[in-house]
Amino acid sequence: xxxxxxxxxxxxxxxxxxxxxxxxxxxxxxxxxxxxxxxxxxxxxxxxxxxxxxxxxxxxxxxxxxxxxxxxxxxxxxxxxx
Numbered sequence: 001x002x003x004x005x006x007x008x009x010x011x012x013x014x015x016x017x018x019x020x021x022x023x024x025x026x027x028x029x030x031x032x033x034x035x036x037x038x039x040x041x042x043x044x045x046x047x048x049x050x051x052x053x054x055x056x057x058x059x060x061x062x063x064x065x066x067x068x069x070x071x072x073x074x075x076x077x078x079x080x081x082x
Contacts, residue, residue, distance in 0.1 A: 001042060003079065007055055008034050010076040014059055017068050026062060052080040 008030065015026045033055075040047050059073050 003052070003082070004034065004048075006079050007052055007076065010079055011055060011059055014063065014068075014072060014076065017072055018062070018066050022066065056080045 011030045012027060015023050015030065018026060037051055040051060042048075056073065056076055059076055060070055063070055063073060
């Protein structure tokens with residue numbers, strides 16, 4: 001759970017790098033996704049790893065869409081891979 005909260009916080013930090021008019025949409029989207037998957041078993045390492053990898057990959061996609069440097073997601077990558 002602690003790792004998921006760190007990832008969520010980092011995703012929200014990345015959302016702040018997006019254009020102002022896009023931030024509310026992606027902040028809400030991130031929250032909804034984390035809420036939807038809160039029922040995943042904490043001891044299911046494979047499922048959690050897949051979800052964390054999905055969060056990272058989707059974050060990269062959004063950053064690229066708005067021409068934000070991918071290196072902004074380096075911290076998220078580190079958290080997801082730990």
